[in-house]
Structures are given as C-alpha cells and as structure tokens.
Amino acid sequence: NAGVTQTPKFRILKIGQSMTLQCAQDMNHNYMYWYRQDPGMGLKLIYYSVGAGITDKGEVPNGYNVSRSTTEDFPLRLELAAPSQTSVYFCASSYEGKSEQYFGPGTRLTVT
Amino acid sequence: DQQVKQNSPSLSVQEGRISILNCDYTNSMFDYFLWYKKYPAEGPTFLISISSIKDKNEDGRFTVFLNKSAKHLSLHIVPSQPGDSAVYFCAASAVLMNYGGSQGNLIFGKGTKLSVKP
Numbered sequence: 001n002a003g004v005t006q007t008p009k010f011r012i013l014k015i016g017q018s019m020t021l022q023c024a025q026d027m028n029h030n031y032m033y034w035y036r037q038d039p040g041m042g043l044k045l046i047y048y049s050v051g052a053g054i055t056d057k058g059e060v061p062n063g064y065n066v067s068r069s070t071t072e073d074f075p076l077r078l079e080l081a082a083p084s085q086t087s088v089y090f091c092a093s094s095y096e097g098k099s100e101q102y103f104g105p106g107t108r109l110t111v112t
Numbered sequence: 113d114q115q116v117k118q119n120s121p122s123l124s125v126q127e128g129r130i131s132i133l134n135c136d137y138t139n140s141m142f143d144y145f146l147w148y149k150k151y152p153a154e155g156p157t158f159l160i161s162i163s164s165i166k167d168k169n170e171d172g173r174f175t176v177f178l179n180k181s182a183k184h185l186s187l188h189i190v191p192s193q194p195g196d197s198a199v200y201f202c203a204a205s206a207v208l209m210n211y212g213g214s215q216g217n218l219i220f221g222k223g224t225k226l227s228v229k230p
Contacts, residue, residue: 103148
C-alpha cells in the first residue's frame with residue numbers, strides 16, 4: 001500500500017497562474033480532505049469529500065475548487081493564484097465512521 | 113478564535129525522562145481527540161486518540177489523558193527517546209456540517225516542537 005500520495009512535492013507559481021494539486025489513496029477510504037498549513041499554524045480544512053461525486057467546503061475554501069470522480073482521487077484546483085495561497089498543502093483520507101485521518105507527504109507551494 | 117490551543121511552542125526533555133505535551137480546547141461538543149506527530153517535510157502521522165467518554169488511553173510509551181471538566185488533554189511519553197523529536201499536534205474531531213457523524217473535520221492546534229536530547 002502506498003497510502004496517500006501527493007504530487008508535486010514542490011511548486012512555484014506566479015500570481016494569476018492556475019494549477020492542480022493531485023492526491024490519490026489506495027486504502028479504499030470514502031472520506032478525503034484537503035488541508036493547508038501556514039508557518040507556525042495548525043492545519044486548516046479547505047474542502048472535503050464523503051464519496052465520489054460529493055464534496056463540500058471546509059473552513060478556508062476561497063480560491064480553491066475540488067472534484068471527486070473516483071474513490072481514489074481528490075484533486076485540488078487553484079485558480080488565479082495569490083501570494084496568500086503560499087502554504088503547505090496536505091491531503092488526507094479516512095474510513096467512514098473513523099476519526100483517524102491518514103495524511104500524504106504534502107505539497108509546498110510558493111506564489112510570487 | 114482558536115478552538116484548540118497548544119500554548120507551549122516548544123519543549124526540551126532529556127532522553128529517558130517523561131515528556132508531557134498539553135492541549136486545551138474550548139468547544140464542549142468535541143467528541144474525539146487525537147495526537148499527531150510530524151517530522152519535517154513529511155505529513156502528520158496518527159499517534160494516539162481518545163474518545164470523550166474516556167479519561168485515559170494508553171499505547172506503549174504513549175498515554176493520553178482527558179480532563180473534560182477542565183477541557184484539557186495531555187500526551188505523556190515515557191521514556192522519551194531522541195527519535196521522538198518532532199512537532200506534535202493536538203486535534204479535535206467536530207461534526208461535518210452537512211453530513212453529521214463524529215468524524216471528519218479535525219480542528220488542529222498550532223503544534224509543540226519536542227526535542228529529546230541524548
């Protein structure tokens with residue numbers, strides 16, 4: 001099992017560019033999540049999904065979009081990147097009914 | 113407002129001694145608490161958890177204590193080892209707004225950096 005995988009590991013974007021952060025899990029988890037972690041802060045929920053075709057906003061969704069067409073994949077789309085989106089992004093997944101979430105290694109994004 | 117607070121940004125402990133990491137929360141509706149460990153350039157890894165109906169959970173060298181009346185939990189590591197040096201995050205589980213259930217939205221503290229010196 002690879003667990004939760006994320007690509008790319010690092011990315012530098014110019015203001016106004018767009019990109020998609022990829023996330024995949026091979027544990028057959030229904031629930032998937034996207035978090036961001038700013039320096040010296042805890043993780044904050046951006047979007048989550050409880051199954052294929054079902055997504056919803058978390059605490060900080062502005063500037064992001066998600067889709068969930070399969071159980072395995074949960075990409076995060078950044079449109080019109082802004083310096084405020086400079087952060088480390090973590091994808092996570094969990095079984096339905098379980099609070100323990102399993103995290104990917106993260107994507108470090110810099111917007112200049 | 114911070115619902116989960118870890119007031120100590122860092123903690124330094126000698127190898128073999130006890131490490132105690134503290135966490136306070138404000139929302140009495142939290143029903144599950146978790147501790148995560150994070151090494152640099154890696155994602156958080158789940159360490160131990162406790163349900164709000166319990167006051168203690170133990171797993172090897174790691175024990176989590178929950179004091180609901182004080183809205184306080186702590187993680188004890190005994191004995192501490194150099195490999196335990198990492199950032200520890202406390203997290204509380206809140207109900208996902210539209211789908212209910214006890215899982216889902218984890219509210220994280222800012223973390224405590226533990227250094228265990230040989």
